Amino acid sequence: MVRLILLALIFFLGYTVVQALFRKPPNARRPSNRTREGETMVQDPQCGAYLPLSDAITAKVAGTQLHFCSKKCRNQYRKMNK
Ligand SMILES: [Zn+2]
Numbered sequence: 001m002v003r004l005i006l007l008a009l010i011f012f013l014g015y016t017v018v019q020a021l022f023r024k025p026p027n028a029r030r031p032s033n034r035t036r037e038g039e040t041m042v043q044d045p046q047c048g049a050y051l052p053l054s055d056a057i058t059a060k061v062a063g064t065q066l067h068f069c070s071k072k073c074r075n076q077y078r079k080m081n082k
Pocket of ligand 1: 044046047048049068069070073
């Protein structure tokens with residue numbers, strides 16, 4: 001009887017480990033994740049880089065508010081989306 005309980009315990013532990021391995025982090029599906037400080041991350045549409053909102057250069061292109069990592073990226077994006 002003790003062996004049966006032990007077997008059940010091992011089975012349960014194995015199941016828990018497998019579940020933990022296959023479970024994705026809760027924020028893996030969200031495209032705009034947050035930094036450890038809780039700051040919103042934005043993506044530069046020109047080069048694809050992610051950066052904190054406070055470091056980004058915000059510009060309105062074709063009526064849409066966008067965030068860029070540098071003025072170079074902003075100018076390039078504007079040139080391409082005239
Ligand atoms: Zn950029």
